[in-house]
Amino acid sequence: MRLVIARCSVDYAGRLTAHLPLAPRLILVKADGSVSIHADDRAYKPLNWMSPPCTLKEGSGDDAGVWTVVNKAGEKLIITMAEILHDSSHELGVDPGLIKDGVEAHLQELLADRIETLGEGYTLIRREYQTAIGPVDILCRDADGATVAVEIKRRGEIDGVEQLTRYLDLLNRDPHLAPVRGVFAAQEIKPQARVLATDRGIDCAVLDYDALRGIEDDKLRLF
Amino acid sequence: MRLVIARCSVDYAGRLTAHLPLAPRLILVKADGSVSIHADDRAYKPLNWMSPPCTLKEGSGDDAGVWTVVNKAGEKLIITMAEILHDSSHELGVDPGLIKDGVEAHLQELLADRIETLGEGYTLIRREYQTAIGPVDILCRDADGATVAVEIKRRGEIDGVEQLTRYLDLLNRDPHLAPVRGVFAAQEIKPQARVLATDRGIDCAVLDYDALRGIEDDKLRLF
DNA sequence: CCCTACATTTCGCTG
DNA sequence: CAGCGAAGTGTAGGG
Numbered sequence: 468m469r470l471v472i473a474r475c476s477v478d479y480a481g482r483l484t485a486h487l488p489l490a491p492r493l494i495l496v497k498a499d500g501s502v503s504i505h506a507d508d509r510a511y512k513p514l515n516w517m518s519p520p521c522t523l524k525e526g527s528g529d530d531a532g533v534w535t536v537v538n539k540a541g542e543k544l545i546i547t548m549a550e551i552l553h554d555s556s557h558e559l560g561v562d563p564g565l566i567k568d569g570v571e572a573h574l575q576e577l578l579a580d581r582i583e584t585l586g587e588g589y590t591l592i593r594r595e596y597q598t599a600i601g602p603v604d605i606l607c608r609d610a611d612g613a614t615v616a617v618e619i620k621r622r623g624e625i626d627g628v629e630q631l632t633r634y635l636d637l638l639n640r641d642p643h644l645a646p647v648r649g650v651f652a653a654q655e656i657k658p659q660a661r662v663l664a665t666d667r668g669i670d671c672a673v674l675d676y677d678a679l680r681g682i683e684d685d686k687l688r689l690f
Numbered sequence: 691m692r693l694v695i696a697r698c699s700v701d702y703a704g705r706l707t708a709h710l711p712l713a714p715r716l717i718l719v720k721a722d723g724s725v726s727i728h729a730d731d732r733a734y735k736p737l738n739w740m741s742p743p744c745t746l747k748e749g750s751g752d753d754a755g756v757w758t759v760v761n762k763a764g765e766k767l768i769i770t771m772a773e774i775l776h777d778s779s780h781e782l783g784v785d786p787g788l789i790k791d792g793v794e795a796h797l798q799e800l801l802a803d804r805i806e807t808l809g810e811g812y813t814l815i816r817r818e819y820q821t822a823i824g825p826v827d828i829l830c831r832d833a834d835g836a837t838v839a840v841e842i843k844r845r846g847e848i849d850g851v852e853q854l855t856r857y858l859d860l861l862n863r864d865p866h867l868a869p870v871r872g873v874f875a876a877q878e879i880k881p882q883a884r885v886l887a888t889d890r891g892i893d894c895a896v897l898d899y900d901a902l903r904g905i906e907d908d909k910l911r912l913f
Numbered sequence: 914c915c916c917t918a919c920a921t922t923t924c925g926c927t928g
Numbered sequence: 929c930a931g932c933g934a935a936g937t938g939t940a941g942g943g
Contacts, residue, residue, distance in 0.1 A: 468716060468730045470693055472780045482844075482936040486789045491782045493691060493718075501733030506785035507691045510724035510739040511923060514788055518733050518938075542936080553780060557695045559714045562729035565737055569706035571919065600882075601917050602942085621920090625932085629852045630918080659931070705921040734938060741923080765921080794934070824932065825927095844934090848917090853933085882916070 469496040472553035477504055477515050481542025487514060489549055494534075496523060498559070502536045502544060517544045569676065575604055575619050577679040578652065582607050584679065585617070585650060585672055603634050614638070614647040623653030623671070628663045635669075692719040695776035700727055700738050704765025710737060712772055717757075719746060721782070725759045725767060740767045798827055798842050800902040801875065805830050807902065808840070808873055808895055826857050837861070837870040846876030846894070851886045858892075 471494040477487035492514065493505040500521055503513035517536040526533035532548040575594060582589045588610025596606040596616075605617035616638055618631035631649050638647040649669040651660070656671050664671050694717040700710035715737065716728040723744055726736035740759040749756035755771040798817060805812045811833025819829040819839075828840035839861055841854035854872050861870040872892040874883070879894050887894050 468695075468728075470716070472691075472782075479936075484791045485936080488786045488789075490785055491780075492785065493693070493780075493782070495716075495728070495733070497728075497733065498730040499732070501731065503733040505691075505718070505720075507721040507782040508724065508742065508785070509722070509923090510718070510720065510726040510741050511736065511921095512937095513734065514785065516733040516936085518936090519731070553778065555776065555778075557714075557716075557776060559695075559716070559730040562715065562731070562737065563711045563713055566709045566711075567706055567921090568708070570921090597942090626849065626852075626918095629849075657931075702921075708921080732938085735920095735922090739921080741921090790936090844936090849933095880916080 468498060468559055469556045470494075470553065471496070471551060473551045474549040475504075476547045476549070478545045478547075479515055479543070481538075481540070481544075485515065491552065494546060502534075502546075504546070515544065517542065571619060571621050574621065574654070574674060574676060574679070577676075578617070578619060578674065579605055581679060584674070585615070585652070586610065589615070598634060598637055600633055600637060601630075603638070609648070614644045615650055616647050617650045617652055619674075620651075620653040621655075623651055623656035623660045625657075625660050625663055627651060627653070628660050628667070628669065631664075631669060632667055691721060691782055692779045693717075693776065694719070694774060696774045697772040698727075699770045699772070701768045701770075702738055702766070704761075704763070704767075708738065714775065717769060725757075725769075727769070738767065740765065794842060794844055797844065797877070797897060797899065797902070800899075801840070801842060801897065802828055804902060807897070808838070808875070809833065812838070821857060821860055823856060823860060824853075826861070832871070837867045838873055839870050840873045840875055842897075843874075843876040844878075846874055846879035846883045848880070848883050848886055850874060850876070851883050851890070851892065854887075854892060855890055 474489060474491045476489040479485040495503045499519040501519040502523055503516040505513050517538060521536050521538040524535045534546040536544040579591055579594045582591045590608050592606040594605055596603040603616050604619045607615050609615050616634050618627055620627045628651060631651055635647055635649045639645045650672055651664045651669050652672040652674050654674050654676055656673060661671050697712060697714045699712040702708040718726045722742040724742040725746055726739040728736050740761060744759050744761040746757060746759045757769040759767040802814055802817045805814045809832060813831050815829040817828055819826040826839050827842045830838050832838050839857050841850055843850045851874060854874055858870055858872045862868045873895055874887045874892050875895040875897050877897050877899055879896060884894050
């Protein structure tokens with residue numbers, strides 16, 4: 468990883484065109500060839516960047532101080548250096564990577580293991596039920612044997628209701644499954660999403676992650 | 691801006707919990723107090739971060755080498771330093787910021803100014819037509835005087851069709867406007883989005899940004 | 914390779 | 929403050 472602090476101006480021509488006037492910034496050149504330009508605020512987003520795979524060429528002669536980064540699609544990032552204030556390189560090696568807990572996939576596992584959380588007598592058909600337009604998070608049956616499609620979100624918003632609606636439209640065309648009800652399950656459901664779901668006859672279920680995990684932990688302790 | 695290269699492990703507890711095993715990484719501490727941790731790949735996304743506003747406390751005594759970053763919501767990022775390999779600070783000042791061109795807003799202006807691009811005899815009613823569920827990008831009339839709602843996207847995907855569908859449902863309840871047709875306009879329309887749009891009787895229009903801009907430039911030259 | 918969906922999405926605007 | 933939509937979204941995973 469190469470760290471450069473420099474007064475520079477930047478031009479990007481690709482999916483849009485953008486320009487950064489001359490100012491001091493951090494230029495980050497990573498081992499995969501990617502380049503990002505950071506101001507002294509915002510942790511997450513660089514001012515400008517080029518994602519890998521891409522190649523960096525440092526100009527020489529007339530082009531001294533002009534760095535050009537290009538990718539396969541022909542997008543171009545041009546950094547014009549006015550003054551280099553710091554320049555250092557460091558060997559970091561490959562990162563072992565982030566270990567996460569509490570994302571949607573985990574919620575899905577927990578709920579599938581305790582599908583009766585949605586109601587007494589519920590039984591799991593399967594997780595990640597494949598359809599032509601994508602996977603349904605959970606397909607199950609209620610106490611009456613009716614098919615239920617469950618869409619799980621960490622935060623339930625309108626997009627999730629739309630997604631579930633598309634699945635329900637499709638599933639209800641299958642005479643082996645129809646009629647299929649929908650359940651929109653999330654740790655938090657936004658009011659607008661609840662209104663839309665209710666309007667479409669979709670039930671909402673608020674999931675308690677800690678409780679689900681607690682039940683799971685109990686289960687693990689018991690067996 | 692402070693640049694630290696260090697062998698470190700990281701724990702995050704907030705919207706999820708996450709852990710980074712001990713490895714060499716870049717830690718970026720910015721003037722706004724934000725902290726991000728980068729591996730030697732991917733230009734855009736840090737491995738872990740804390741967005742401003744937040745506060746960093748460097749431990750001392752027993753906690754030497756333990757940095758704790760907390761924010762208002764109680765999210766916590768704990769960086770445990772095993773070995774500092776580099777540590778430097780740099781004054782950058784406030785960045786003048788990025789100047790963009792070619793985003794959706796611009797496309798909308800261009801198309802509104804040349805609404806007949808969609809078909810002969812089209813006339814603009816207005817841009818950003820407000821409804822209870824959000825603004826319709828463009829509302830216009832076709833040659834027959836029928837109302838047309840236009841949703842503009844840079845890249846036309848399924849979500850955009852869903853959005854336009856919601857607007858059309860609402861607009862068609864207004865007897866002054868109904869019947870309202872829909873046009874899904876984008877620089878690029880994904881096949882699946884086109885299928886969904888067509889299935890719902892929504893027309894698709896592929897916009898040529900350069901041509902629209904060229905026409906606009908001509909117009910500017912003429913008047 | 915395309916498509917789909919998730920993300921600690923972030924970010925900006927509007928009410 | 930919430931709500932909603934855009935983003936050069938990036939990123940991972942399946943067919």
